[in-house]
Amino acid sequence: MLVIPDSFVKHQVRYLLDILFAKMGFKSVFLHTESVMATYAMAVQSGCVVDIGGSKISVCCVDDGIVLPKTMMKKHYGGDDISEMLFRLVRSE
Numbered sequence: 001m002l003v004i005p006d007s008f009v010k011h012q013v014r015y016l017l018d019i020l021f022a023k024m025g026f027k028s029v030f031l032h033t034e035s036v037m038a039t040y041a042m043a044v045q046s047g048c049v050v051d052i053g054g055s056k057i058s059v060c061c062v063d064d065g066i067v068l069p070k071t072m073m074k075k076h077y078g079g080d081d082i083s084e085m086l087f088r089l090v091r092s093e
Contacts, residue, residue: 001030003037006060006067007074035060035067054080 002020004013013031020026035049039062046063048071055078061071 001032003032003034006033006035006058006072008033033067035062036065038062040065053078 002016017029017031020029034051038049039045039047045065046061048059048061051058055076057075057078059071059073061068
């Protein structure tokens with residue numbers, strides 16, 4: 001099973017699959033996006049997946065196992081930036 005990001009670059013995934021099949025000898029691969037796998041892990045078919053990472057926040061909606069493309073949103077700040085802001089607020093008082 002290969003779980004790829006929601007906003008993947010097609011040629012990078014193709015290159016990775018080429019490595020898995022040609023160089024590593026894999027016979028088959030199950031490929032899916034991380035938001036769909038998150039909804040399946042929670043045993044729901046539809047949902048809004050919010051991924052708050054250290055350096056980015058991404059939001060997308062999944063309906064019946066398909067990521068709805070117009071609902072994908074990515075912000076280039078994350079948990080580290082929020083922690084830094086809170087630290088500066090506490091330190092300034």
